[in-house]
Amino acid sequence: MEREMDAELRFRIEAFAEDLARSGVPRDEALRRARIEFGGLERAKEECRDALALRIVDHVVRDLRFSLRLLIKNPGFTAAAVIALALGIGADTAMYSIVNGALSWDFGLDNRDRVIIVNSVNTAHTQEWGASYPDFRDFRAETKALAGLAAYELTPVNLSDHSALPERYYCVQMSANGVSVVQQKPMLGRDFIAEDERPGAPPVVMLAYHVWRDRYAQDPAIVGKTVRVDEVPRMVIGVMPPGRRFPEETDLWIPLLPDAARERRNARGLMLFGRLGAGVSLASARAEFRALAQGLAAQYPDTNKDITADVGPIMEITGLYYIKPLFFALFGAIGFVLLIACGVERRRFGHVRQQVWFAAFQPASDFSDGSVRRVVGGRRADDSQRDEAL
Amino acid sequence: MDRQLELLQGTLDMLILKAVSLGPLHGYGVLLRIQQISKDRLEIQQGSLYPALYRLEHQGLITSEWGESENKRKAKYYRLKAAGKRKLQTEAEKWNRMADVIAGILQSTPEEV
Secondary structure, three states, rough: HHHHHHHHOOOOOOOHHHHHEEEEEEHHHHHHHHHHOOOOOHHHHHHHHHHHHHHHHHHHHHHHHHHHHHHHHHHHHHHHHHHHHHHHHHHHHHHHHHHHHHHHHOOOOOOHHHEEEEEEEOOOOEEEEEEEEHHHHHHHHOOEEEEEEEEEEEEHHHHOOOOOOOOEEEEEEEEHHHHHHHHOOOOEEEOOHHHHHOOOOOEEEEOHHHHHHHHOOOOHHOOOEEEOOEEEEEHHHHEHHHHHHHHOOOOOEEEOOOOOOOOOOOOEEEEEEEEOOOOOHHHHHHHHHHHHHHHHHHHHHHHOOOEEEEEEHHHHOOOOOHHHHHHHHHHHHHHHHHHHHHHHHHHHHHHHHHHHHHHOOOOOOOOHHHHHHHHHEEEEHHHHHHHHHO | OOOOEEOOOHHHHHHHHHHHHHOEHHOOOOOHHHHHHOOOOOEOOHHHHHHHHHHHHOOOEEEEEEEEEEOOOEEEEEEOOOHHHHHHHHHHHHHHHHHHHHHHHHHHHHHOO
């Protein structure tokens, strides 16, 4: 297309030059004059292209210019529309950020959909609690729906060693299977093994990436060294990779050991999480845990009467999960603000705009060129405006 | 009436259709033919001829094919299509009516009004 256009216009120049040459003008001079007479080749091509397809762009620009004039003419309305649109868009964006951030939180997990949490629920007052260590031990031994069940507790600790001043950190005390249940892996060293949670086992600790980076200057030799966590010397066995930490935004992980206080069945301070077994649905895991809890209630009525267990998606750990419907309601409401803003704009200008579009997109087959139609379009729109005003 | 007249806006397309209706022409030929028929009394703006040709072709009123010019060069020849023929008829009719009306107005005398 482009080549043809070029060839055609060049032919035009050369043919004219030949005519000139025939009338006695020297050949070079003729070509020069022909070029001058024709003007810029590129500009001519530009105009030809316009005639083909870009007319539509021209029309849209004209339409926009007209809208702009209308907006300037009605500053009050324009301000109202702009504010409504700004509020609508702003609120929508804010809501979207919140909903997106809260509901698509992936916990740094690749398999978020398969990871669940288990709560104890007191049916007498539907209060949700964590689980006790003895309950956890029984659940873990008996569950078939889960590929793994782990328990943890978050506590603040002091970390001290020879490399820097003691610092206050968050520490997750977690059953030894915690990292493997959610199929994570340390980037350095190893994670916990069953041996680490045996009472009397040598104390160990795992570091979060940022602790390793900031406190230990990314020293790979940290693995195997001993640091003190709340004055207990612990050997560093691994460093977790950067990114979101699991199950909480913690700094350290140490094994969760059952002690005398934790051996009480009604000390429900532990959070439980697990991974659904292959092909197991959330509903069937829920049913299984309800049955397991019933069994415990029958076996230990003193502590477990009225206590049942509920299995929910990992999202519930944030608490945000419960207000999910509220999020969507807000999201929808704010979407309507935007819709209304758009609606108002349409109602005010739709009538006029339709005529402008009509004028602009009439088939170009009539013999008026752009400038003529521009006048026609403008006048039509002005007329309709006057009609509105009357 | 020595000086060249500028083409009335909106009439170029009609004149191109007319020129092409007399036989296939390349773009430069269209220009020459219009000037020739008008005895050089009409000036056709350089910048408007080719865009008009492209526009008319795009609208399906004329069609083009590459051929050989009188002096053995490759040139793009335009030919009138059926739709263009109809268009030319209606536009010519419109133009003649318009010319009559305007002439009538211009010739009117105080007595007639």
